[in-house]
Amino acid sequence: MKILVPVKRVIDYNVKPRVKADGTGVDLANVKMSMNPFDEIAVEEAIRLKEKGAATEIVAVSIGVAKAQETLRTALAMGADRAILVQTDDEVEPLGVAKILAKIVEEEGPGLVILGKQAIDDDSNQTGQMLAALLGWPQGTFASKVEVSGDTVDVTREVDGGLETVKLNTPAIITTDLRLNEPRYASLPNIMKAKSKPLATKTPADYGVDIAPRLETLKVGEPPKRSAGIKVADVDELVAKLKALGVAA
């Protein structure tokens, strides 16, 4: 079974994003970029399935600027076998990303596509579900455990009240939650090896799908600011403040 893992290049999670003064977006010039953390978890899960013998090949895909190659090289260094970059300088919305991915799925025929549950830049939480809809496949979103057996996969999902397990026919879509696994670091030898793994470069036009944006961003602004308040010296003072707020036994 082949596994497809879409990975997105995003602002590093340690960086505090700054809104551009002209209100057109977030300033990404000279900002550290990394693989979306949920996608690292997706790559890791694919590798573990391969190590267990449940998968034979892992293909990483990214849709984005030329530099998204770095993100793909990271996936290759972790253990993906080859990569596809669909290169574009345009912003592609989740529906567009899902349409391109659906075409790649048609070509590659994977048994699983493992995506992140959300990208930490746009926080859309859409792409996996949309891809599942376009393919008519089942979806196991927000996964904290994945077990492949024969032609089904059991996915334990993090839901509002706790955990829920669903059984999906394969091929299927999985999106990762935080506690699915702890992604490995790529070792230096593997980083070197990754440089010679195959990376194909395509363009959205190669897939002939309509990725024109449906949403227009009119403005990107700052959220309301909070400022630091006061510090109290001891618990008695804190108790008084809490009582004033109506919090008490």
Add this chain to the structure above:
Amino acid sequence: MTKTLVWVEHDNVSVKDATLSAVTAASKLGEVHLLVAGKGVDGAAAEAAKIAGVGKVHVADDAAFEHALAENVAPLIVELLGSHDAFIAPATTHGKNIAPRVAALLDVAQISDILSVESEDTFTRPIYAGNAIATVRSKDAKKVITVRGTAFEKAAREGGSGVVEAVASTGDKGISSFVGAEIAKLERPELTSAKVIVSGGRALKDAETFEATIFPLADKIGAAVGASRAAVDAGYAPNDYQVGQTGKIVAPEVYIAVGISGAIQHLAGMKDSKTIIAINKDEDAPIFQVADIGIVGDLFKIVPELTEKL
């Protein structure tokens, strides 16, 4: 006028609060219809019909919808959207699972986690863990939207007289099935609707210490319990306690952060709380930059004393 179908979050018997914020968001667009999907949902349907301002309540009662599997529910919603202009779901795990599947089947973009309705096609939504707010206009004829519960008032549970109407099942697609669930029994208020929350972080050491320290304080003041990701990852608290960018978004009257440093991913989930109180031994912890009231010191001394004195 826009006719919106709202996903009703329920447990068969009663309607969850998250629905009420979604109803308010939908009412800003125009007429509000509801969808109650599940098995044996008479109780929830009757409650839904009473929500202030609702028109029709579509009820799809079938085993295929019992666990709200997106594979089965999305085609039902798509069918109903033949006669509606928009679909709105609360940004719960059900809403987030189902809505994008509906959007893609309709070939429209989804607007996730909206904070406000600016006009019938323009909305604001948080991006970058809430560090920026985008105003977006949708060019699609039909709109698919999820709603951030904390951003909208709850519609009143009484006063409406919706007309309940059964809708035909679109059946079981047969590609997925429900195996089981481990749903924690709630002994305390639900996080997303609680007035007061006590949250614990990595400083709580282990599950026993977390319980022994945080629970008595929470119980004394009738608060819900939350946790940072670090605390959940380390197994001190279950996953559904996590507050943050990738956990639950909360905005209680009072949020008490205990031994939580205040990483941006955590702040993203609680910085809209009315009053934030921080207990941390490090006076430079970032949480103090957003806290209205802070106390610097050892939580293992402060929390028991506080619990005692409140």
